[in-house]
Amino acid sequence: MQEMMVACFRIDQSCEHERSLFKEQLSHEGVRCTKHPREVLYAKGALNANRNLFLIYIVRDPRDVIVSRHAKNPARYFTSLSFYVRADRYARAVIDHPRFLVVRYEDLVTRPDAVQDELMRRCPFLEKRHPFSEFHLHARVSEESSQALNGVRPPDARSVGRWRNDLARVAAQFRKFPKAADILIRHGYERDASWMAVLPAAESGVDESLMEDKGGLVYEARVRWRVIKRNAAYWMRCRLAGD
Numbered sequence: 001m002q003e004m005m006v007a008c009f010r011i012d013q014s015c016e017h018e019r020s021l022f023k024e025q026l027s028h029e030g031v032r033c034t035k036h037p038r039e040v041l042y043a044k045g046a047l048n049a050n051r052n053l054f055l056i057y058i059v060r061d062p063r064d065v066i067v068s069r070h071a072k073n074p075a076r077y078f079t080s081l082s083f084y085v086r087a088d089r090y091a092r093a094v095i096d097h098p099r100f101l102v103v104r105y106e107d108l109v110t111r112p113d114a115v116q117d118e119l120m121r122r123c124p125f126l127e128k129r130h131p132f133s134e135f136h137l138h139a140r141v142s143e144e145s146s147q148a149l150n151g152v153r154p155p156d157a158r159s160v161g162r163w164r165n166d167l168a169r170v171a172a173q174f175r176k177f178p179k180a181a182d183i184l185i186r187h188g189y190e191r192d193a194s195w196m197a198v199l200p201a202a203e204s205g206v207d208e209s210l211m212e213d214k215g216g217l218v219y220e221a222r223v224r225w226r227v228i229k230r231n232a233a234y235w236m237r238c239r240l241a242g243d
Contacts, residue, residue: 001058001108002035007139008116009033010127021046021053022234026241028052031125040087041223044094045231049238053099054123057091060105061189062180063163066173066209077169080209081177086223088183098122104187108132109155171199 006014012030019034021042039046043055062084070078094100101122108115112132120126130138136154163170174180174196184190 001056001103002033003139004108004112004116004132004135005033005056007135008128008130008132010129022230026050026237028242037087038083041090041227042231042234043090043100044097045227046234047094047097047099049231049235054101055094055099056101056103056119058103058105058108059187061160061163062183063170063189064105064159064161067163067166067169068159077209081173081180082215085177085179085183086220090227106157106160109157109160112155167199171201174199 002014005011010031011033014033015035018036020036021034021039024032024034040055040057043057047053047055062081065079065084066077066081068078069076091100091102095102101119103115103119112135116128116132120128133155181190181193181196184195185192
């Protein structure tokens, strides 16, 4: 999504791969575009602090998320359901906010130009340069981003539903994080839990991930405290900048 935004809209400043919103200078001029997956945790406070901030939240079938692998370490799964469940919880707090834009990954890769039109409707300041469906013809990405994308290519839906080829991994993860089953229903990926009948017994080892998230009450309390502190500091920065 970030590469599409930078290649296909007139963006004045952007990051090469990932950069925290809180590290960006506050400016009333131009359009800036940054990306950091974990900053959905700060969405509510950041949106309240900065009236010029728009956040795009990508929703993807969590089963496809947990079977994906990164080019840097293709031998291991990239991430678990732990962060997905936490991110969903924080996203629900702002799901109806007019500047919190939810985009389904499946729509982005199957109907990219329709997604682009909707973004322009919700963000009237965006100036179109190219259609999303042609972003690969105009993108100039960093080596790190190219690795994350597994190469720059046209929007590709072949990864949708790939979880069906790795049922043991899905079984292990959903037994470890059962709340994720409710997310599937809420986002329309399933009507109920009957799909779980296809899952085999969990196998040892298939629930290990490269980006394993910590959990537990103590860790969650630390996350909440970090969110409070960071959002308070951002609110103060925005007030001093006149936002």
